Amino acid sequence: MPRGGTAIMGIFEARNAFHSWNSWSKWCRKAYASPPMLPRYSADYRTIVWALLMPVFALTQYARPDLILYLSPVSFYLAMCAGIMAHNHNHCPTFKSRSVNGFFGCWLSVFYGYPTFAWIPTHNLNHHKLVNKAGDATITWRFTDRHNAFVAGTYFFVSAYYQSEPIKAYIRKARKSNRALFRQIVWQYVIWGGSHALLIALAVTLLGFFTGLKVWIFAFGLPAFFALWTMMFFNYVQHVHTDPWSAHNHSRSFTGKLLNFLMFNNGLHAAHHEQAGANWSTLWGLHAKIEGEIHPDLKQKSFWWFCAKSYLLAPIMPRFGTHQVGRAPFDSPTGDAGELKTDEVDAVESGVNAVMA
Numbered sequence: 001m002p003r004g005g006t007a008i009m010g011i012f013e014a015r016n017a018f019h020s021w022n023s024w025s026k027w028c029r030k031a032y033a034s035p036p037m038l039p040r041y042s043a044d045y046r047t048i049v050w051a052l053l054m055p056v057f058a059l060t061q062y063a064r065p066d067l068i069l070y071l072s073p074v075s076f077y078l079a080m081c082a083g084i085m086a087h088n089h090n091h092c093p094t095f096k097s098r099s100v101n102g103f104f105g106c107w108l109s110v111f112y113g114y115p116t117f118a119w120i121p122t123h124n125l126n127h128h129k130l131v132n133k134a135g136d137a138t139i140t141w142r143f144t145d146r147h148n149a150f151v152a153g154t155y156f157f158v159s160a161y162y163q164s165e166p167i168k169a170y171i172r173k174a175r176k177s178n179r180a181l182f183r184q185i186v187w188q189y190v191i192w193g194g195s196h197a198l199l200i201a202l203a204v205t206l207l208g209f210f211t212g213l214k215v216w217i218f219a220f221g222l223p224a225f226f227a228l229w230t231m232m233f234f235n236y237v238q239h240v241h242t243d244p245w246s247a248h249n250h251s252r253s254f255t256g257k258l259l260n261f262l263m264f265n266n267g268l269h270a271a272h273h274e275q276a277g278a279n280w281s282t283l284w285g286l287h288a289k290i291e292g293e294i295h296p297d298l299k300q301k302s303f304w305w306f307c308a309k310s311y312l313l314a315p316i317m318p319r320f321g322t323h324q325v326g327r328a329p330f331d332s333p334t335g336d337a338g339e340l341k342t343d344e345v346d347a348v349e350s351g352v353n354a355v356m357a
């Protein structure tokens, strides 16, 4: 072969080698660098472990109903974690793949008791936008601005009632203008409701009607109710008597290390509101940046001491109770009284706060 031919062959070989290396490296990047089944943040390996423990503790009660007394409290805790994880997952999806995220959302919904899409209209698009001001479905001051055990304890029922309207409106709008979202919502209801129907049937088949029902109630039913109740209670204590007009005093944060470990940094609420799309594991760093500018009353080290002060001591010694910090949510700087009617949300709205919509 003439010399020129060899040179051309060399160029072809080099080009082919480059192409095959390029496509190989592309394949490798796709297959290994960002596998859809793995979490986007390494901290979420713990999220996955906690999520896998949920059925273990719940279903062991089916096998050993005599251990309910010991296992059910763990299921209560894990169900509450499912709620926190669903909240985190809606702001910052755990996985890269959309379908794995969808599956994970459904998994969590079985344990914390409601399809995860509901976070979008009531929390991401409404609460994060209005932060306890008029129009927020979850305002802490709907019937009274007083903070005591009765108002905090019954907040769940008030808040759940007023959240039902934006959820229904969101479904209506999705049905009309976003069929893919509507299908996703229907599937979430079917999986959530169907799972519980199957879990009840399984318990009754294995253990008979009364024992089966009792076991389901302690393994799934009551923990899910507790999870929903605590989600709303946290929202209440994190916003009651705070100042939504302020840059950093719009939320109350709980800074205890153990509490935040057990609750995936859910105590660092001011940082969460300011960077809603940030992964929960980055909240300590974000909190450190704004900590100095938060009013001392809105940085509580111990959640339990806060509860003891607010609900046991304050009724006798009011100085232990919470007091409005800065401007009240209903005291608009523009003088506009605001409407208590819940603000409209759009079923096609998107952005950081509506990341899963």
Ligand SMILES: [Zn+2]
Residues within 6 Å of the ligand: 087, 091, 123, 128, 272, 276
């Ligand atoms: Zn949030």
